Amino acid sequence: MSTHANVLDDLEWRGLIANSTDRDALHSHLGSGSVRYYVGFDPTAPSLHMGHLVQVLTARRLQEAGHTPYLLVGGATGLIGDPRDSGERTLNALDTVKEWVDKVRGQLEPFLSFEGPNAATMVNNYDWTASLSTIDFLRDIGKHFPVNRMLARDTVRRRLDSGISYTEFSYVLLQSMDFLNLHRDHGVTLQFGGSDQWGNLTAGADLIRRVEQGHAHAFSTPLLTKSDGTKYGKTEGGALWLDPEMLSPYAFYQFWLNVEDAKIGELLRVFTFLSHDEITDLEARSAEKPFLRLGQKALAREVTSLVHGSEETDRIEAASAALFGGGDLRALPGTTLAAALVEAGSVTAPAGDGRLGVVDLLVETGLAKSKGEARRTISEGGAYLNNERVTDADLVPGPDDALDGGWLVLRRGKKNLAGVQLV
């Protein structure tokens, strides 16, 4: 278990510090007692995703080491949107953002402790911005931001060509003001965030120095990328959402299970609470016998348990074993099949009159987006019924094809499975 002082060493070992203000000063500050720190989440969607998880878990590591978390959900900043390279954002409706604020808060809560001497606190920057007058804002905050320096910031400079609104340009002022207010009212002295937030983090620390002559710290976590340099976190359903309604826990688990070998150590360090020894050991064993996928299995188990609970993870593991175990599906009892296919996703279809063909079944189960895509998949040899390749697009599976319990196991490609129960 990390202590006040050495938590920074742990974070560094895990590769979680991409950038920080004076490292030694931060180290001794963290050693001086329970440091109040904050991390912000903007409600730009109804759920957090993999990228946010890095911050959430980092917040938890700091709390476990005895420091005191302030979790900010950006009811105000979420209405503005920070500048990103892909271009100007579309503003979300007030009601939508409010709804998302609640959802995001609900998602964050299970990860931290709200009891004890270093209990976590939830804050919302809407509380101190909504009633702020424009004049006060410009005089008290705006005055401390030289436009020439703001223009020099990377995120802004990259947007000067394609265009950037005053709204997004001003985002950094709001986030800096958050840090200032939390510093003033709650004694917060540390902020962290993703590496893309670095400019906003330092701007806040600067503002505290200018206005309060206070000393604040900041660090950023690295942007995780795949070996080819592209971003992580995309699945067929879009982003790697934490909300089980938006991405099934089964699909979530599968994402981690399919992580590339080269990234196993890095991801174990960032996303699990396994000890240094356990991780080093897993890395060594994975490198020796990569085909056993020990690292992937541990990673998938740990992260899925953190997000969806260990009971759900047990069910998913059993489902994966049944469906990917390589054994004969016909040997599986109906109860096992049912449990596994519920995790993986399933639908029901009539067994008698109105029986559906494979093409329709592929669409019904969501394995294919359209009948055309289903037909294409079949002609490409990518469709399987009960682990046997489907070659005839006109095939209409009936009770004779069903496994125990009336189940059909449909598969598209290597890893997309769904169940159909004939009733």
Next chain:
RNA sequence: GGCGGGUUGCCCGAGCGGCCAAUGGGAGCGGACUGUAAAUCCGUCGGCGUAGCCUUCGAAGGUUCGAAUCCUUCACCCGCCA
């Protein structure tokens, strides 16, 4: 406010009256290899009742036998000038 440029499929981007469901790249998807890795190679990539039909090229009208391509109006974006 004036003038000029632009708005094309998930993204970027060609096309500038018929040969356009629309070149190319990326992403995605499938196959081969393997380990439910990576890399590579091959195929595919609007919808449907798939040798045919339907709906797409910012929106609405119009010209034409025929429009993503021409005209008009509107919306939005970019630039220059005021």
